[in-house]
Amino acid sequence: MLDLLEPRLVAAMPAGVDYCSMRYFDQQVESLQVLDDVAEPARSTRDVGVMVTIWSNGGLGYAATSDLSPAGLDAAVARARHWADVTAGLGVLATAPLGHPVGEYRSSVERSWADIGLSDRIDLLRTQCEALGGDDRIVERAVGLSVIGRDTLLVTDDGGRVHQHFDAAFPTMSVTANDGANTQTRTFAAHSAYGQGGVEVLDRYGYLDAAPRLAREAVALLDAPNCPSGVMDLLLGPDQMVLQIHESIGHPLELDRILGDERNYAGTSFVTPDMFGTFAYGSPLLNVTFDPTVDGEISSYAFDDDGTPATRQFLIRKGILERPLGGAISQARSGLEGVANSRACSWNRPPMDRMANLNVEPGDSTFDELVGSIEHGVFMQTNTSWSIDDSRNKFQFSCEYGTLIEDGELTTTVRNPSYRGISRNFWRDLAGVGNRDLFQAFGVPNCGKGEPNQTIWVGHATPPCHFRDVEVFGGAS
Amino acid sequence: MTTHDYFGDLTTSIRSQLAPGEEFSANLGGESSEFVRFNGGAVRQAGSVDQLALDLDLARGSRHVESSFTLSGDRELDDARIAQALASMRTQLDSVPPDPYLMRPDEVRSTAVTAESSLPEAGEAVDAIRRAGTGRDLVGVYAAGSSVTGFADSRGQLNWHESANFSLDWSFYLRADKAVKNLYAGTEWDTAALDRKVEWSQRQLDVLDRDPIDLEPGGYPTYLAPTAMQEIASMLSWGGFGLRSHRTKQTPLLRMIAEGATFHPSITISEDTVGGTAPNFQEQGFLRPDRVTMVEGGVFNDHLVSPRSAREYGVATNGAAGGESPQSFRMEPGDIPADEVVDRLGTGLFVGNLWYLNFSDRSACRTTGMTRFATFWVDDGEITAPVNVLRFDDTAFNLLGTRLVGLTDTTELIPDSSTYQRRSTDSLQLPGALVEEMTFTL
Known part of the structure; x- marks a missing residue:
């Protein structure tokens, strides 16, 4: 399709404008779900379209279309040009701070899903679903798999051409147990264990071995005591750290939020431009990178959707805030250095500042050392609830599974573990960071933001981390 | 064409x-x-x-x-x-x-x-x-x-x-x-x-523009405007009424079916297709009745049943979409004159909007979230100052149950302005709610 379409895109480029780009997006998803041993209908999705962006006479307009005929592309160009005319002199930025890049990217794939047919994929899931059973108190078992292939092509009016191809797999699994008014669910890493690659993504996260453990844990939670309340130490597993990073580091550092774009919807930020270079975001153990180079992490790429070349950058180094998550347009508006994170969820939404791979870099503690350093606390795993204020400061999280830590030992399982805090204080109480052996790449598949709204997947690689003096509590009963 | x-x-x-x-x-x-x-x-x-x-x-x-x-x-x-x-x-x-x-x-x-x-x-x-x-x-x-x-x-x-x-x-x-x-x-x-x-x-x-005040965590008399109730309603819609979520015990209204818990008698909630703006058919071609009443007089009354759940559980479908969530949510009004809510609140919080709600204990329908935008302190029937953002953590069985004083006598039609993938056709019709005490934690 690309061979047919690319000459059309080039032919439709308008003359007499300051800058024009055309971004083609073609995503194919093969989705399966088995629910309580019943295979739901296999679903194939193909989402194809083009966004035309034109900067002209101080105006900026876009037009997105699923009509990829020459006439359809010409009509989209006309609409984008019309919007550039309507907004001439009214925009937040008058000229395009964008270039004409040339490059390629392709995900690494060790074993292609093309070698595993539909019936074999269904059998694979049925086996996992069956392995989630074994106790009368289990009331729902669900497993799923989405295999994704995405092609993007960005061409510009002065010879820019960036073609990127992404392969990814999203395996899911959940098991729910009930006893009276008490229902407990365990999931496979809260649906955050996914990444670029082929069949090997399943092995990367131990998907094929997870079901019996999750079933045991869901049932065990029914009989577990409620998580205790009080101020105590907290050890967060990587599948909870992802949300902690996402909500209380990622979103506050998005430069478009800092510039106010999201104030009517996703919110603002407690971070202000003057903080970069000096603000102590966390303890000296905190090192956070924007890293599009991690092999297999979901948001690795060579260029963002505005065509800016992507490189690894420290956002927070030894606790000090260094730079925001801001793409070329936000950088031009603010005068701050940023990263290549201008991303769109599809062809029908314009790029904006997003997280991509936002990682907490590993420290030097083994898991035993992290646990051993805690006299009284809770080890919490797998996010189940998240909430934070519009400035990304006052947060509250709940996890699926808690284990008490007493005198440096993991002891009793507890249910409904939760904690709350304030972002600008919380990271300063970071007391221990797991080492590289404990460093795992997860992600958030449904990050919502923007007007019009966009949902996008992002990556977060992290080891488990230890925090001091956190307000911890349990469920309603 | x-x-x-x-x-x-x-x-x-x-x-x-x-x-x-x-x-x-x-x-x-x-x-x-x-x-x-x-x-x-x-x-x-x-x-x-x-x-x-x-x-x-x-x-x-x-x-x-x-x-x-x-x-x-x-x-x-x-x-x-x-x-x-x-x-x-x-x-x-x-x-x-x-x-x-x-x-x-x-x-x-x-x-x-x-x-x-x-x-x-x-x-x-x-x-x-x-x-x-x-x-x-x-x-x-x-x-x-x-x-x-x-x-x-x-x-x-x-x-x-x-x-x-x-x-x-x-x-x-x-x-x-x-x-x-x-x-x-x-x-x-x-x-x-x-x-x-x-x-x-x-x-x-x-x-x-007046100087904002910080409130200490604790319980406060609270008025939730219809735009704040929108967030509460959205949480209830997340598994609250679907047949499958009830049969698999994942509904946040679990205490209603497991322990006989109820809302306040003034709470009646329906899928009001005839009063909303969403299509009256769903993706398998089943038509929706004009109205399905899920909660009546505070008591659970009926589920939203998709064709798939209908076949699985051997009951009739009522045209719900696959997610079995309301698309035209309606809560009936009460008897508090809308223009008297500040007087009736007396001293407490006037909450214009809530934000970023999530279940802190789903089985108990305990929900946490933040105040946002226009939230004011009311002193003896007078709005006196804006309030800095507060986190609440409370159950719907308190807010719409034991601690509900009443609902306003008018409702507001709130179109869902979300635009994920494409512009939504969903809507909510909601009154405001006066609550004896709402629990704030941070």
């Missing part, structure tokens, strides 16, 4: 391509939308989105597969995409097991709704919005255009819902996180109506 006719032609063509023993159903979703995003009164992004997508379900007996793909609107290109999809689906049908929960309508019931509207030209709307923002810090989004939803199947049923509307979802910011949010939405643009909304926001802004 209209999109309605185009859909009819495409599905007639699909019907002619079926092999013996094959059946299909198809859903069309599309929009032609304009979006203008503002920050500080300036335009951040402006553009248009034209999209059509077809969801096909091809069945051979009880084996079936689904394929969803974008359409171009160009007949030759779309015929090729459909032919390619059908060929691929036929291959897949050989590899999938029978689906015991596949259910199709018994009767052929075609419908067509096309709503009248009068939308402004893009430049006119931009000018009016910029005038409203003059001298103020306006941030938000204008969205407008047409939206279509269609269903057709191999039995010859065809359902169509087409509307065109606009919404301006915006805030005036005073400083930092102090702002007033408002929504102007409809099908007939009226600059005078926008001006009245702007004046209301300005009056709120004047109060926000």
